[in-house]
Amino acid sequence: MSSFPPLTNDLLLRAARQEPIPRTPVWMMRQAGRYLPEYQAVRSTHEFFDVVRTPALAAEVTLQPVERFPIDAAIIFSDILVIPQVLGLEVQMVKGKGPHFPDPLAEPADLSRLRTPDPATDLDYVLEALTLTRQRLNGRCPLIGFSGAPWTLMAYSIEGGGSKNFSASKRWLYRYPEASHELLQRITDTVIDYLDHQIQAGAQYVQVFDSWAGLLPQPLFETFALPYLAQIAEALTERHPDVPRVVFAKGAHYALDALADTDYSVISLDWTMDPAEARATVGSRAALQGNLDPSALYATPDDIRAQVRRMLDAFGPTGHIANLGHGMHPDHQPAHAGAFVDAVHAISEELRAADAPAGG
Amino acid sequence: MSSFPPLTNDLLLRAARQEPIPRTPVWMMRQAGRYLPEYQAVRSTHEFFDVVRTPALAAEVTLQPVERFPIDAAIIFSDILVIPQVLGLEVQMVKGKGPHFPDPLAEPADLSRLRTPDPATDLDYVLEALTLTRQRLNGRCPLIGFSGAPWTLMAYSIEGGGSKNFSASKRWLYRYPEASHELLQRITDTVIDYLDHQIQAGAQYVQVFDSWAGLLPQPLFETFALPYLAQIAEALTERHPDVPRVVFAKGAHYALDALADTDYSVISLDWTMDPAEARATVGSRAALQGNLDPSALYATPDDIRAQVRRMLDAFGPTGHIANLGHGMHPDHQPAHAGAFVDAVHAISEELRAADAPAGG
Numbered sequence: 001m002s003s004f005p006p007l008t009n010d011l012l013l014r015a016a017r018q019e020p021i022p023r024t025p026v027w028m029m030r031q032a033g034r035y036l037p038e039y040q041a042v043r044s045t046h047e048f049f050d051v052v053r054t055p056a057l058a059a060e061v062t063l064q065p066v067e068r069f070p071i072d073a074a075i076i077f078s079d080i081l082v083i084p085q086v087l088g089l090e091v092q093m094v095k096g097k098g099p100h101f102p103d104p105l106a107e108p109a110d111l112s113r114l115r116t117p118d119p120a121t122d123l124d125y126v127l128e129a130l131t132l133t134r135q136r137l138n139g140r141c142p143l144i145g146f147s148g149a150p151w152t153l154m155a156y157s158i159e160g161g162g163s164k165n166f167s168a169s170k171r172w173l174y175r176y177p178e179a180s181h182e183l184l185q186r187i188t189d190t191v192i193d194y195l196d197h198q199i200q201a202g203a204q205y206v207q208v209f210d211s212w213a214g215l216l217p218q219p220l221f222e223t224f225a226l227p228y229l230a231q232i233a234e235a236l237t238e239r240h241p242d243v244p245r246v247v248f249a250k251g252a253h254y255a256l257d258a259l260a261d262t263d264y265s266v267i268s269l270d271w272t273m274d275p276a277e278a279r280a281t282v283g284s285r286a287a288l289q290g291n292l293d294p295s296a297l298y299a300t301p302d303d304i305r306a307q308v309r310r311m312l313d314a315f316g317p318t319g320h321i322a323n324l325g326h327g328m329h330p331d332h333q334p335a336h337a338g339a340f341v342d343a344v345h346a347i348s349e350e351l352r353a354a355d356a357p358a359g360g
Numbered sequence: 361m362s363s364f365p366p367l368t369n370d371l372l373l374r375a376a377r378q379e380p381i382p383r384t385p386v387w388m389m390r391q392a393g394r395y396l397p398e399y400q401a402v403r404s405t406h407e408f409f410d411v412v413r414t415p416a417l418a419a420e421v422t423l424q425p426v427e428r429f430p431i432d433a434a435i436i437f438s439d440i441l442v443i444p445q446v447l448g449l450e451v452q453m454v455k456g457k458g459p460h461f462p463d464p465l466a467e468p469a470d471l472s473r474l475r476t477p478d479p480a481t482d483l484d485y486v487l488e489a490l491t492l493t494r495q496r497l498n499g500r501c502p503l504i505g506f507s508g509a510p511w512t513l514m515a516y517s518i519e520g521g522g523s524k525n526f527s528a529s530k531r532w533l534y535r536y537p538e539a540s541h542e543l544l545q546r547i548t549d550t551v552i553d554y555l556d557h558q559i560q561a562g563a564q565y566v567q568v569f570d571s572w573a574g575l576l577p578q579p580l581f582e583t584f585a586l587p588y589l590a591q592i593a594e595a596l597t598e599r600h601p602d603v604p605r606v607v608f609a610k611g612a613h614y615a616l617d618a619l620a621d622t623d624y625s626v627i628s629l630d631w632t633m634d635p636a637e638a639r640a641t642v643g644s645r646a647a648l649q650g651n652l653d654p655s656a657l658y659a660t661p662d663d664i665r666a667q668v669r670r671m672l673d674a675f676g677p678t679g680h681i682a683n684l685g686h687g688m689h690p691d692h693q694p695a696h697a698g699a700f701v702d703a704v705h706a707i708s709e710e711l712r713a714a715d716a717p718a719g720g
Binding site for chain 2: 162164165167170171173174175214216217218220251252253254271272273274293294295296298299300303310325326329331
């Protein structure tokens with residue numbers, strides 16, 4: 001493991017540990033991306049996966065929002081579909097359409113097409129990007145690593161891209177439960193190894209994105225998603241107990257209590273979840289991350305501030321990492337993202353001052 | 361109002377009134393559709409909106425699942441986008457892509473492009489299809505009418521079709537709240553008039569589809585969706601107190617309690633909702649409809665029966681209308697839909713027999 005400059009802002013990590021802190025940290029899912037003109041400039045001369053695979057470019061794009069906004073975390077620029085890629089599936093990024101697998105998994109026999117990857121070598125470009133970014137961050141804020149969750153990666157690998165109902169992948173769960181478990185376990189093993197290496201390479205907080213959790217009824221989530229999510233958190237806790245583990249199970253509103261019983265330190269909430277109810281359900285079992293509706297950034301800066309105030313009030317000052325309930329949109333205005341970040345900082349300090357004992 | 365043959369199967373209506381009944385009624389959202397070869401045969405010579413606009417064809421397609429399965433309801437073959445059409449927006453159905461508005465509403469000024477429709481004349485083809493279908497049903501089971509909900513129709517009218525985040529329409533809610541309310545009220549007025557005429561034309565149970573409710577955080581749902589849903593139920597209750605009103609707010613898991621306080625007689629649940637918890641929340645304020653995961657129909661008939669048993673156990677025998685948690689998929693096998701229907705009938709009778717007092 002390299003030696004890195006000490007952190008001058010560790011609010012993210014302290015919030016994840018539910019420690020008292022002077023203000024609420026904030027970052028945004030997809031904070032490096034198409035809404036930033038400086039990102040568009042890089043993409044004008046480089047394909048999406050070229051940026052992902054070139055550590056200097058990935059680091060540059062990762063740092064763009066850190067240079068522009070006083071945010072409390074950087075998240076490495078990469079893609080959850082690098083795992084299906086190293087498992088042996090081709091993934092293309094089609095402009096205006098999103099990811100496309102020319103030859104997805106169709107039937108259980110196709111599992112024989114998968115190879116057993118070695119993230120240390122197969123995904124060395126992500127690990128190098130993490131190390132380079134961590135150095136270039138120079139301690140300004142923590143660096144976040146991430147992976148797709150097993151069910152979400154299974155869904156893409158079978159569906160071959162976005163889909164209305166993800167019916168092909170759900171069909172596997174109902175029709176081929178054993179093959180589904182085999183695929184999920186293979187993905188899980190790779191994800192654990194990958195995130196382990198990400199932490200060794202410099203990631204200080206790791207998030208698992210189960211973007212399609214909400215496609216599953218609760219019994220299916222508990223059979224095919226939760227056990228693999230839990231395995232990941234458990235293995236990482238054993239190897240890196242001090243690195244917060246974060247789970248974002250989008251749409252799985254029924255899963256909060258079960259996720260709080262796993263080894264995740266932080267549960268990230270989508271915009272449909274009520275912060276106060278989530279806090280009541282989770283208690284002190286995990287910190288909470290989220291969850292302003294990304295579309296709220298279309299509002300005026302004054303309205304954004306009013307919404308941030310409601311959000312911070314509802315989550316309370318301890319164990320909350322401010323974020324959106326999903327990623328930035330390509331047509332968001334950077335100034336509105338800035339208004340969001342500034343509002344979290346200013347209002348969370350103001351609320352703490354108001355709560356402090358007189359003369360304290 | 362025409363005079364129609366008396367119903368020989370009114371289980372749907374009695375379940376909606378939460379009366380004790382000998383078995384649980386069942387129908388399926390999108391039960392008339394592409395998974396049926398007899399539907400494909402009609403579509404091979406007629407465009408989608410030609411079927412919708414030709415009462416004899418709409419009636420024929422509506423009756424196809426009734427001829428094939430012993431289901432307890434027919435639902436008129438139509439589309440929720442007929443309302444934007446009569447408001448003056450062009451809607452095309454693009455093969456493999458879904459609905460497309462060549463010229464959607466972009467900014468509030470575009471509201472001036474909308475006309476004030478008269479459903480009695482503008483949508484006479486739906487009303488004629490209802491009357492014809494009701495006659496041809498000959499009392500075999502009740503006939504269901506439906507409409508899109510105001511927010512969902514607003515979302516399509518601004519987005520111009522399906523969308524990843526529906527960010528254009530959500531932008532209106534945050535940026536143009538007054539124009540949004542104006543649009544929602546205009547749609548609501550039309551929906552009320554439309555459903556009133558549907559009932560006069562023969563509909564015996566009317567469902568309002570808020571397919572995109574889950575895009576909204578709870579405060580937005582309560583501001584821009586719920587009040588208009590409530591208006592519709594209230595107006596129909598006043599005009600037709602005996603006709604059950606059904607609401608399907610897909611994805612709005614947080615809305616159950618609020619919906620139970622409106623004048624809807626039935627709340628339709630998507631597949632992410634836990635039936636027992638929903639029953640505990642709603643109590644006797646409404647009957648419940650749903651909610652097997654449509655993808656469960658990819659399972660074997662034996663597995664479908666096991667899942668139906670769990671569903672019926674969880675909902676209990678009173679005030680439950682069995683259905684899927686969303687519509688049939690185009691690649692479903694008709695025999696599996698048949699297994700679902702048969703399982704609901706057989707198992708719901710069996711469960712009632714097991715609960716009956718000895719010698720009773």
